[in-house]
Amino acid sequence: MSFDHYLSLLNNEPQELQSLANEKARKLFGQTITYSRNFFVPITHQCRNRCGYCSFVSDDVKSWITPDSFKSLLEKAKSVNCSEILLTLGEKPEKKHATAREFLRKYGCNSTVEYVKMFCEIVLEEKLLPHSNLGVITFEELKTLKDYNASLGLMLESSSDHLLDEGEAHYHSPTKNPKLRFEVIENAGKLNIPFTSGLLIGIGETKEDRIKSLMHLQIINKQYQHIQEIIIQNFNPQKGTPMQDYPPPEEKDVLQAIALSRVIMGSNVNIQAPPNLNRNRIVDLLNFGANDLGGISPVTIDHINPNMTWQEESQLGKNLESVGFLLKQRLPVYPPYEKYLNKRIRKIIEDKYRNEEIISP
Numbered sequence: 001m002s003f004d005h006y007l008s009l010l011n012n013e014p015q016e017l018q019s020l021a022n023e024k025a026r027k028l029f030g031q032t033i034t035y036s037r038n039f040f041v042p043i044t045h046q047c048r049n050r051c052g053y054c055s056f057v058s059d060d061v062k063s064w065i066t067p068d069s070f071k072s073l074l075e076k077a078k079s080v081n082c083s084e085i086l087l088t089l090g091e092k093p094e095k096k097h098a099t100a101r102e103f104l105r106k107y108g109c110n111s112t113v114e115y116v117k118m119f120c121e122i123v124l125e126e127k128l129l130p131h132s133n134l135g136v137i138t139f140e141e142l143k144t145l146k147d148y149n150a151s152l153g154l155m156l157e158s159s160s161d162h163l164l165d166e167g168e169a170h171y172h173s174p175t176k177n178p179k180l181r182f183e184v185i186e187n188a189g190k191l192n193i194p195f196t197s198g199l200l201i202g203i204g205e206t207k208e209d210r211i212k213s214l215m216h217l218q219i220i221n222k223q224y225q226h227i228q229e230i231i232i233q234n235f236n237p238q239k240g241t242p243m244q245d246y247p248p249p250e251e252k253d254v255l256q257a258i259a260l261s262r263v264i265m266g267s268n269v270n271i272q273a274p275p276n277l278n279r280n281r282i283v284d285l286l287n288f289g290a291n292d293l294g295g296i297s298p299v300t301i302d303h304i305n306p307n308m309t310w311q312e313e314s315q316l317g318k319n320l321e322s323v324g325f326l327l328k329q330r331l332p333v334y335p336p337y338e339k340y341l342n343k344r345i346r347k348i349i350e351d352k353y354r355n356e357e358i359i360s361p
């Protein structure tokens, strides 16, 4: 289908778009809805960028998690049976902050990538599965991290250059340039990395931008078949940020972005919608083509949206069951993408998780 066709569906036949998306999702995934039980570790809040909507970023060097405190966090993660350790952090803070460079040197690292690699090694030693998001990194850095992660992620957010203009969400964030981000996503494809990407809805982009973003992601994925999931994340205004008074996206825009992503992306791609950002419309998300709810933590908060708590898993499961869906836990790598992983990570999955009640091939 062409850009014009998607636009006409959005403008003139939104109901047809929804039924197409829902039909496709149920044909591919039935009534099963997945999620990953995760433990969110914000390695550092320092960052080289400054996005208009971000309440995560801080210049404080004290925001770094040290290896010792990381080990005690892992004990906590194990005690509540989390399988995914989500490592999320500001992007390459050492490029901007002397304090970050100094901190990294203290631990024998020249870069954040080296520091995260060290943490991933600790995670794997504990037979848990890391999923890391480091922002824009090089081909070589991706290659290094591939061996230490069950999957890696980089939100595209939007393919719109306009968001880099003065006064826009990405004006102070040069690496939110879509060209750089597409390059990372493509490099991950060349390296066969199970990959997560997605859009951030409502930060000043248009519906045309959303179609273009998804079509470009689909072109990359058609070639490399490595994008295991697309997250449709809605902008959630945070106090104290330049965009605190900016209105959140309308419900129809969020739901239609989910339907569009289902219709545009290939059939293997999981479409994910965060339940904590959509508390009162979870069933709608599924009826518009989502089949995954992403990471849900029994203990840690969503550090990107700290005001949005997750629903407790068993309650969420019961709510979904009452409307005919079945909530199932999965790992941070979806079964069809396990073939891309090295022997060590596949062995952890085989030995530790294969017999558990977790979706497996």
Ligand code: SF4
Pocket (backbone or CB within 6 Å): 047, 048, 049, 050, 051, 054, 055, 056, 057, 089, 090, 091, 135, 173
């Ligand atoms: S959203 Fe990410 S890249 Fe942007 S300022 Fe926050 S941490 Fe940095």
